[in-house]
Amino acid sequence: MDHSDPDTNPAQNMQREIDAIVAELRHIRDTSLEHRQRRNRPPKLPSRKALIRIVEGLSAALFPNRLGPPGLNEAGIDYFVGHTLDVALRELCDQIVRELRFISEQDNGEKDASLEQRAWQLAKDFAGELPAIRELLDSDIRAAFEGDPAARSADEVLVCYPGITAITHHRIAHVLHRLGVPLTARIISEIAHSATGIDIHPGAAIAERFFIDHGTGVVIGETTIIGKNVRLYQAVTLGAKRFDVADDGQLVKGNARHPIVEDDVVIYAGATILGRITIGKGSTIGGNVWLTRSTAPGSTVTQGTH
Numbered sequence: 593m594d595h596s597d598p599d600t601n602p603a604q605n606m607q608r609e610i611d612a613i614v615a616e617l618r619h620i621r622d623t624s625l626e627h628r629q630r631r632n633r634p635p636k637l638p639s640r641k642a643l644i645r646i647v648e649g650l651s652a653a654l655f656p657n658r659l660g661p662p663g664l665n666e667a668g669i670d671y672f673v674g675h676t677l678d679v680a681l682r683e684l685c686d687q688i689v690r691e692l693r694f695i696s697e698q699d700n701g702e703k704d705a706s707l708e709q710r711a712w713q714l715a716k717d718f719a720g721e722l723p724a725i726r727e728l729l730d731s732d733i734r735a736a737f738e739g740d741p742a743a744r745s746a747d748e749v750l751v752c753y754p755g756i757t758a759i760t761h762h763r764i765a766h767v768l769h770r771l772g773v774p775l776t777a778r779i780i781s782e783i784a785h786s787a788t789g790i791d792i793h794p795g796a797a798i799a800e801r802f803f804i805d806h807g808t809g810v811v812i813g814e815t816t817i818i819g820k821n822v823r824l825y826q827a828v829t830l831g832a833k834r835f836d837v838a839d840d841g842q843l844v845k846g847n848a849r850h851p852i853v854e855d856d857v858v859i860y861a862g863a864t865i866l867g868r869i870t871i872g873k874g875s876t877i878g879g880n881v882w883l884t885r886s887t888a889p890g891s892t893v894t895q896g897t898h
Contacts, residue, residue, distance in 0.1 A: 635693035638776045642683055644783055649680035651760060654726045658750055677719065684776075685715040691775045714771050721767045731800035732759050739803050739823055755804030758790035765794035796850075798822075806861075813850035819873070822853055825861040833867030833884055854889070 652659045653676045656669050664672055688711040696707070733756060736749045743749050749756055761784035769777035777794035785791045789808035792798075796816040802823075804810055809827035812818070816830045832849040852870045859865070860879040871877065872889035881893055 635696075636690050637694055638687040638690045638779055640779055640783065642687055643776065643779050646680050646683050646687070647761060647764060647780055647783065649676050649683075650722070650764060653677045653680065654722065654729065654760075655750060658747055677722075681715050681719055684718065685711045687776050688714050688773050691773050694775065714773060717771055718767055725763045725767065728763055728800050729756075729760060732756060732802050735801040735803040735821065735823070736805075740805060753807075754788035754790060755807045758784045758788045758792060758804060758807065758810075759798070759802055760784075762792045762794065762796070762798065766796070766798070769794035799855075815846075815848045815868075816850040817852045819853060819855035819857070821856050823858045825859065825879075827862045828859050829864045829866070831864070831866050 648659075652661075653673045656664060656673055656676075660669075660672055660676075685708075689708055692707045692711060733746050733749050736753055736756060737743045737746045740749075743753075761780050765777040765780040768774075768780070774794065781792055781794045790804060790810045792810075792812045793814040793816070795814040796812045796818065798812075798816075798818040799820045799822075801821040802818060804824045806826040810824055811829045811831060813831050818830075830851050830853065835849070836844040836847060838844050848868050850868065851865045852868070853859070853865075854871060854873040854875075856874045857871050857877070858875075859871075859877040860881075862880040863877045863883065864881070865871065865877065865883045867884050869884065869886040871883075872887050872891055874889055875887050875891040875893070877883060877887075878892070878894035881895055883893060887893055
């Protein structure tokens with residue numbers, strides 16, 4: 593048997609098959625671009641891999657003694673923080689440019705310079721929020737340490753607790769969402785979602801001293817508002833009860849459809865709270881409760897009481 597015969601050589605047969613698939617995929621892409629009336633290649637999206645590096649750098653700059661490099665001494669902290677922020681913010685600016693190009697549906701051209709200038713301003717505005725982000729995270733860490741008898745130190749909370757990982761990503765993503773780069777913000781939130789199983793939309797507004805204990809399966813929707821000193825346990829959903837539909841059959845975007853949770857509320861594992869309802873200050877929501885109505889301040893809601 594002649595193994596050089598392409599009709600009998602499995603490797604060559606596979607290569608011909610791959611070549612055919614590549615050609616077919618190219619045709620589909622070209623057709624899709626024509627359908628969307630784009631003349632050039634579509635602009636690149638923000639890079640998930642780059643944003644992972646950026647969040648790691650920002651986290652290290654916020655907590656250099658715990659998340660920075662080993663061996664960092666007091667004399668070198670400010671230099672490390674400054675250098676790390678410089679690198680992270682430059683990379684963040686690049687990702688913001690990608691999002692702005694994506695939104696404007698252009699890869700390059702006359703508006704490139706203005707997009708880059710706008711991206712630098714957004715990165716600068718974001719950088720100005722970092723001290724406030726650090727203060728919020730300090731309050732979240734204190735809430736976790738004070739609220740969990742298994743926590744032996746605040747440092748343990750910072751480096752071990754998935755809820756702190758998720759809220760760190762959220763505090764960063766929320767600022768970017770508010771500044772007008774929602775796609776970059778959403779990717780950062782989804783990085784935490786993949787790592788922790790905690791799904792917090794970057795649009796959700798969350799006040800200080802927020803603690804998610806255990807955390808897996810928690811879902812917090814886009815228009816959720818959470819007050820101070822709120823504690824959630826695993827598998828809690830703060831979601832929408834229904835989705836409004838416009839006359840053209842498309843979902844209405846951006847309307848307030850998720851709960852408002854006031855200060856000092858505790859929501860136990862498996863609770864599902866849906867719709868634009870208000871959970872009154874100081875309330876306790878029991879495990880596995882399904883709740884679609886507002887509660888007065890100081891309420892205790894358990895299965896069979898709602």
